[in-house]
Amino acid sequence: MDKVADFRNDLAVALRIALLRIRGQMQYRASFWMQIVGNFFVNIAEVLVTWSLFQHFDNLGGWSLEEVILLHGLAMVTFSLGDTLSNGVQSVPQMIREGTFDRNLVRPMSVYLQSVVSEVSARHFGHLTQGVLLLGIGLATAPIEWSVGRIAYLPVIILSGTAFFTALFTVEAIFAFWTVNGVEAVNAFTYGGSDLGQYPLHIFRRGLRLIFLWLVPIGFMTYYPALYLLDRADPLGLPRAASFVAPLAALLFCLVIRFGWRAALRRYTSTGS
Amino acid sequence: MTTQIQARDLSKRFERHTRRAGMVGAMRGLFDRASETVTAVDAVSFDVARGEIVGYIGPNGAGKSTTIKMLTGVLTPSSGEATVAGFTPWSERRKLAQQIGVVFGQRTQLWWDLPLIESLELLQHVYRVPEQRFRENFTMAAELLELGSFLNTPVRQLSLGQRMRGDLAAALLHDPQVLYLDEPTIGLDLVAKTNIREFLAHLNREAGVTILLTTHDLADIERLCKRIIVIDHGHIVHDGDLARLRDKIATERTMTVDFDDPPTLDDQLETRGMRLLDQTGQRVRVAFERSRLTAPDVLTALTEYGSIRDMSIEEPSIESIIQHIYKA
Amino acid sequence: MRLYLELARTSFQQQFAYRAATLAGLFTNSIFGVMIASIFIAFYRSQGNDTVASWTPDQTVTLIWINQSLLMTVFIWGWWEVTRSIQSGAIVSELLKPFDYFSYWLSRDLGRAVAHFLLRGIPTFTVGAIFFDLLRPAGVAAAFGFLGSVTLAVMISFCLRFLSNLAGFWVLDHRGVSMMYVAIFNFFSGMLAPLDFLPDTVQTIARFLPFQAVLMVPNEIYLGRMPIWQGLGVQAIWIVLLTLLVKRILRAGEQKLVVQGG
Known part of the structure; x- marks a missing residue:
């Protein structure tokens, strides 16, 4: 019970820290907005290329532009929310290098939550805005038979995906406790994963599909839920329930990452680097 | 006299990768790497009683900060035992954190982009200090450390001396029993150094806070420490007062x-x-x-x-x- | 000249120390390569694997893999040494040193690029060749032309990076600049798709920008889609123009420092 109370307190403190820091940053208005705008543009190239390709090609694995845009939106919204929430955790490698990580260990508060709020930035709001726009366009233009179930499931998809990406970004920090040099490999899963989640899963090769379904379950976060929204059959032959495992897969993934984070902390306290 | 810090045969060994020289060495490094074991702290034992101020000194790389990291719970020792304020630091880190204050001279514990006052108020919540107690401690620290003029300045705009005073205040809001100070006067001007020493002496006298500090500054030691522990190559080479150190080292x-x-x-x-x-x-x-x-x-x-x-x-x-x- | 060769050599050697980073990078580039190539293969399938926008499926897939392989060699983002020294003020003393500041960094970058070509470029392309039917160079001349073109591409990319670094004289936060640069580069370089797939107006704009000289030109030479001398010529012109621009802006930046008194 103690632990639950501790966690609730930590969460409240973390929220307080985050809000204060965002308010602090908004005082530097020019820089604040430039980062958001810059972030809006950084991923737009990919979307423009997708659109251009659809001017030359009929479809992508049987999916129309509107349907692919819906996937783009889902992946981008959840990715950028996770990116925002894990911003501080992503700076853990840098904190370790600079020796400032220690302070998270000498305070009576969850080390993870302290890391989360050690770097708070609003810059991912640009990416988020773009995701929301795409998702909006996708939802409005793709052939969706709206029903209560579909409307109710949409927030679940977003929440699961956000939790999933937050955990996924933590992997990078976890790796950094072992090697500072190899961290780039994690990009294949974070950025690679979010890129892959923007396209219909069945167009990829078996190897990639297995990785991004069963190891890093991005496929269960965007593609399968989208199959339900679009009322499409799964060419890969998984049961229809696959469209609804998003929350469960996200939870499992978070638990695995939590385990990894703890191991990483144990390693840090035994090597100090 | 109760023992506040107790270290028994505390040792810490690290594995280090070594790099080979030259072009051929660099290419070989792609495939296999050499490593060696470094003993940073070697069977260190000492007791610090409640209310003592102890100077922990030694050359860079002698094992000072490794010892402090073990006593704050940041590092788990390779062997040996320790108790701080009744807790085993590395296995009861969170409980211990409530009882200790830590100030690293060169790295601030405060939030870079927030005004000092907001950082302090956030720490109140982190340490769950009751409002009444927080007000008292805050008032005392603000007065003794003269924080008034820069309470509303973002930490990144503070001078080194101001920031140090802010850090000290931050480390004390929760009435810690033990205070670890790593180079608390480094880079400060003479007046600021004197003020900080007076403050620490006051804190120790009035609140009975146990202080373990590392420093390069002789004046810190002369003003504050009746006892010093000297560590070199991971071993304690002296534990006692300054005069005895002279007898031992300067022959x-x-x-x-x-x-x-x-x-x-x-x-x-x-x-x-x-x-x-x-x-x-x-x-x-x-x-x-x-x-x-x-x-x-x-x-x-x-x-x-x-x-x-x-x-x-x-x-x-x-x-x-x-x-x-x-x-x- | 000895100094610059020595700089290039040390910088070349340094890259061999990062074993984990090399393997990690190879892995990441390969995953992206497989992904992007798969997307194109799926697109082509919808068109009966015909030639689209003058590109055959094999050519496009080869381009995707060449891009992933060259990514680290031409090194598009993540180099902010100059901005950092502008921000720290160290640039003042660095500019006074008895060598040319621009050539100093250029020689280091060329050394780095050779190492990355060997450590990252060739292995990534090999991975691509294992999983996909990649095309060989259009001929012996095209192969050598490609190597020359990659060398020039590194120099162009370096100039562009150097220029965006120099923005540090006027802009405080380089993250905004960095994001913009990546967005522009990705769109106009042919990084994500051959330029011919983009709308005509965009293509026209892209042809007058230096970004396509970093990736599209080496690709077109490799695939025999462009006369070798034409490609190399375009690149050479860009190097001259960009170098002049760099020197001018560097001088303007220096002036700004002098006016402000450092």
Whole structure:
């Protein structure tokens, strides 16, 4: 019970820290907005290329532009929310290098939550805005038979995906406790994963599909839920329930990452680097 | 007297990768790597009683910060035991954190982009300090450390001295029993240094806070520490007061002798265990090992070169001893 | 000249120390390569694997893999040494050193690029060749032309990076600049798709920008879609123009420092 109370307190403190820091940053208005705008543009190239390709090609694995845009939106919204929430955790490698990580260990508060709020930035709001726009366009233009179930499931998809990406970004920090040099490999899963989640899963090769379904379950976060929204059959032959495992897969993934984070902390306290 | 910090045979060993030299070495490094074990802290034991201020000194890389990291719970030792304020630091880190304050001179514990006052108020919530207690501690710290003029300034805009005062205040809001200070006066001007020392002395006297501090500054030690622990190559080489440190480490004394007439000295001095430092007219200065010769021995030996009018003996200065330790 | 060769050599050697980073990078580039190539293969399938926008499926897939392989060699983002020294003020003393500041960094970058070509480029392309039917160079001349073109591409990319670094003289936060640069580069360089797939107006704009000289030109030479000398010529012109621009802006930046008194 103690632990639950501790966690609730930590969460409240973390929220307080985050809000204060965002308010602090908004005082530097020019820089604040430039980062958001810059972030809006950084991923737009990919979307423009997708659109251009659809001017030359009929479809992508049987999916129309509107349907692919819906996937783009889902992946981008959840990715950028996770990116925002894990911003501080992503700076853990840098904190370790600079020796400032220690302070998270000498305070009576969850080390993870302290890391989360050690770097708070609003810059991912640009990416988020773009995701929301795409998702909006996708939802409005793709052939969706709206029903209560579909409307109710949409927030679940977003929440699961956000939790999933937050955990996924933590992997990078976890790796950094072992090697500072190899961290780039994690990009294949974070950025690679979010890129892959923007396209219909069945167009990829078996190897990639297995990785991004069963190891890093991005496929269960965007593609399968989208199959339900679009009322499409799964060419890969998984049961229809696959469209609804998003929350469960996200939870499992978070638990695995939590385990990894703890191991990483144990390693840090035994090597100090 | 209750023991506040207890370390028993505390040791820490690290694995280090080593890099080979040259082009061929660099290519080989792609496939296999050499590593070696480094013992940073080797079977260190000491007790610190409640209310003591102990200076923990030694050259860079001697194992100072590794020891402190083990005593704050940041590092788990390879072997040995420790208790701080009744807790085993590395297995009860969170409970211990509530009882200790930590200040690293070069790295702030405050939030870079927030005004000092907001950082302090956030820490109130982190440590769950009751409002009443927080107000009292805050008022005291603000007054003694004169925080008033920069409470609303973002931490990144503070001068080093102001930031240090802010960090000290931040480390004290939750009434810690033990305070760890790593170079608390580094980079500060003389006035700021003095203020911080006075504050620490006050805190120790009034609140009975146990303080373990590392420093390069002799004045910190002279003003604050009745006891110092010297660590070198991971071993404790001294644990006691400053005077005893001198006895132990500085074994060479200097004798200055005034002869009636300028004497003619020969190399007999050397064979008798003395070292001529300089001679100007009637005045001669020689150095000798206290373990080999006594002052009367030296005096007797010198009378052979002429009649002596006056003499004095100098012990090495504490400053030179500290310098000696840090150069080692 | 000895100095610059020595700089290049040390910088070349340094890259061999990062074993984990090399393997990690190879892995990441390969995953992206497989992904992007798969997307194109799926697109082409919808068109009966015909030639689209003058590109055959094999050519497009080869381009995707060449891009992934060259990514680290031409090194598009993540180099902010100059901005950092502008921000720290160290640039003042660095500019006074008895060598050319621009050539100093250029020689280091060329050394780095050779190492990355060997450590990252060739292995990534090999991975691509294992999983996909990649095309060989259009001929012996095209192969050598490609190597020359990659060398020039590194120099162009370096100039562009150097220029965006120099923005540090006027802009405080380089993250905004960095994001913009990546967005522009990705769109106009042919990084994500051959330029011919983009709308005509965009293509026209892209042809007058230096970004396509970093990736599209080496690709077109490799695939024999462009006369070798034409490609190399375009690149050479860009190097001259960009170098002049760099020197001018560097001088303007220096002036700004002098006016402000450092």
